[in-house]
Amino acid sequence: MQSAALQGGFAHAPIDAAHAFRAALQAMARPGLVQRVTGAQPPAPLSVAAGVLVLTLMDRSTPVFLAPSHDVAMVRDWLTFHTGAPLVAADRAVFAIGDWLGLSPLGQFAIGTPEYPDRSATLIVEQPGLERGMAVRLRGPGIRDHVQTTLPDVPALQANAALFPLGCDFFFTAGADLMALPRSTKLEAC
Amino acid sequence: MSAQTHPASGQIAQGQIAPIHTDQAYNFAYLDEETKRMIRRALLKGLAVPGYQVPFASREMPMPYGWGTGGVQVTAACLTPDDVLKVIDQGADDTTNAVSIRKFFQRTAGVATTEQTTVATVIQTRHRIPETDLSEGQILVYQVPIPEPLRFLEPRETETRKMHSLEEYGLMHVRLYEDIARHGQIATSYAYPVKVEGRYVMDPSPIPKFDNPKLSQNAAIQLFGAGREQRIYALPPYTDVVSLDFEDHPFQASKADHACDLCGSNTAYLDEVIIDDAGGRMFVCSDTDYCSTRRAQGHVGRLGTAQEHVA
Structure with missing residues (x-):
C-alpha cells in the first residue's frame, strides 16, 4: 500500500461527516x-463528492463494488484504509461506485426483497458533469410539482423506478457536487 | 440545502438559549461514528421508500425507553454544529422530556437551542407537529413508541412484514369499521393510521389526528425513530400522506371545541387543564411557542391578561 492512500480523509471526522450527511440527506429527500x-x-x-459519500456512509459492514472504471489499486487502497469496507462482486454490494457504463446493467445489483426493500444497493454514479445526459422531468416524493434535470440513461432508471418499492437508489457525483435519485422518483423523458 | 445556506443558521436569533459547553468526554452528538453511519444509511433508505420501516441497530441511550431514545438517535445522526435545535413534548418546550433532551444535545453537541419554531433547523418532537408551518430545510424528528400500525392487529413481525409487502391492509380498515360499529364514528383520535404515496400504511406516532393533515405535502423532512422497536422511517418533503377513512365516514381532524383561554386561538390544538377543586377548567394551546408568540402579538383569550412588556 502506498502512503498516499493514507491521505485525503476527513480532517475532523465527526463534524465533516455530519455536514456531509446533511447534504446527502437533503439530496435524497x-x-x-x-x-x-x-x-x-x-x-x-x-471525485470529491464520491469520496465524501465513501467516508460518510461506508465501513466494515458495507460491502462495496468497484466498477472497472474505478477498480484501480489506489482507489482500492484508499477505500480499504479509510473505511475497511470489503470489496465484493456486484450482486453482494451494498454500495457500488463507478461510471454509468461500468455499473450497467442495473440488474446485477440487489434490489431488496418484498419484506425488506431497504436491502438494496446504493449506486454512486460518477459523471463528467451533472448536466450531462438526457433531459428528464422528475416527479414524486420530495418534489413539489416537478423538477427538470439530466440523467445518463432514462429508460434504465425508469425500469428501476417501476420496481418500487424495490429497486436501487442513486447518487450522481461530479467534482464536489452530488445529486440523488431514490427509486420512488418517477421519470418522464422530455 | 446545506446547513451553511440555511437562513436560520449561523445567527443568534431572539429567544435563543445560548449553548452550554460541549461535554468533551463524548464524541460529537454522543453517538460513535460507526453507529451514526449505520443510522444514516437507514435514514437514506427510509427516505427512498417513504413510510417503510427500516430496521436499525438501536443503541442503549442514557435515558429510558419511552423517553425518546429513537428520536434522540435520529437527531444525533442528523445534527451538525451549525444547527439550532428545538425539542417539544406534546407541543411544549418546557416539559421534562423536552428539557432533558435539549440539555443532552447542548452538552454533547454544543448546538444552539431555541423555542421558536421558525428559527429551529432541527425539531425533535414527542406527539405533536408544531402549529406554525415548517419550511424547506427544516427537519422534524418524531419519537415513536410502536412504529408498526398493524401490531395490535397482528403481533407477529413476520406476518406484518408480509402484510406490508403484499399491501394487505384490509385488517386496518376492519379496525376502523369496528370503531364505527361500536361508537358510530371512527373513535381513533391519535396515532391515526395513514397511507403514504398510495403504498405503505404508516403509524404517524401518537400525534393527535388533528395533526394528520400536516403530515402531507409538508415542506420539511420528517424522520421517525423508534428506539425500543429498532425502526426508522421517513417522509421526504411534499409527500402525499392520506389518513385512512371511508367514503361515508370521511376522516375528520378534530380538536376540543373551544378557543385557547390564553391567546384566543380558534385553530390551534388545545390541552384541557383542571384549575381548581370545583371542576373549573381551561383550554390552552398545546404548542407553547405558538401560544406565547400570539400573546406577544397582543392576542388575549378568555382567562388571559394582556401580556406585560417582556424585556
Missing part, C-alpha cells in the same frame, strides 16, 4: 437538487 460537499481528497478517478 429532494431528488434532483444539487448539493456541494467538501472534506475528502480521494485519489483519482474518485
